[in-house]
Amino acid sequence: MPGEEPHAESTFSALATPLIDEALARVAAIHADASPESLHQLRVALRRLRSLWWAYRPMLDKEENARQRALYRYLADAAGRERDWDIFLELLAGDEDSPRDVPPCLREAREQALAASRETLINADIRNVLHSALASTSKELNAAPERHALQKFAAKRVRAAERSLRKTLRGASHAKRFDHEALRDVRKAGKKVRYLREFFGPMLDDDGHGHTLAHLEKLQQCSANSTT
Incomplete structure (x- = not known):
């Protein structure tokens, strides 16, 4: 009805869809060039999705919601391995006043982390994972007998x-x-x-x-x- 207050259940898809589109755009960027920045932006997009699923947690099956959020966390952690290494190496290197040498083996480990992140994310079939999550969660919410303002x-x-x-x-x-x-x-x-x-x-x-x-x-x- 015109002027009727929107419900949380029917609004979920409108909130989730642009977040998923953003995450998939970041995945496409990784396929083209898995730069540290593209991985970081994917990590942010996945964290935003995880937060939206957290917001709707009271309305959703607890086990399924926990599984979805754990999956987003796993993917976000994969995307963040290289960034975590960069912060660690920056701390080891010190500042301009007291610089320290960083062992080459640690820089090599950072490169290996970057390669592992790219491989994990490319092989994760994230497009199907996210679209499936959106479809199943939207279905559950739309089938709920109660509506929340x-x-x-x-x-x-x-x-x-x-x-x-x-x-x-x-x-x-x-x-x-x-x-x-x-x-x-x-x-x-x-x-x-x-x-x-x-x-x-x-x-x-x-x-x-x-x-x-x-x-x-x-x-x-x-x-x-x-x-x-």
């Missing part, structure tokens, strides 16, 4: 992501020493918040969200050089 659903899931971020922030702030993994977890939780706000932005009331995002932006700037 999109605005209420979006606000609830963003709040859940923000609670997770605040919990992760508290854990990182209580660390007794520099904790690389804790900072990495903070950035991952923060990215999830940002992605969900990008998905659902037009439906959200900004009250209560601005402070969290401002704090997140400052923290991400501080940890950008030490995490992926």
Whole structure:
């Protein structure tokens, strides 16, 4: 009916389709040239997909949703191997004031990681994987007997992501020493918040969200050089 509020279930496909198109465009770029940047962009696209499936988790079969998100994580990790090596090598090399030699064997390992990433992703049949996930998830949502107002659903899931971020922030702030993994977890939780706000932005009331995002932006700037 005209003017009827959209439902979260019927909106899923419209949200997921452009993300899948973006991921497949990145896959095509890797087939042509598996540069570090093209791999990184695919990693970002897959993380965004994983965040969307997380947002819809309460409406989906738990086991199937966990399987889909684990698959996106596996593919994103494959795409990120080279970038993780680059950060590691950069830390080993030190800065301009105190440079250090990096063993050639480590640089060779980085090249091997790049080659392995390209092989894994090219052989993964990502096109069929993503289209199958979209079809099965859309079918499940459209067959659900209950309908959820999109605005209420979006606000609830963003709040859940923000609670997770605040919990992760508290854990990182209580660390007794520099904790690389804790900072990495903070950035991952923060990215999830940002992605969900990008998905659902037009439906959200900004009250209560601005402070969290401002704090997140400052923290991400501080940890950008030490995490992926």
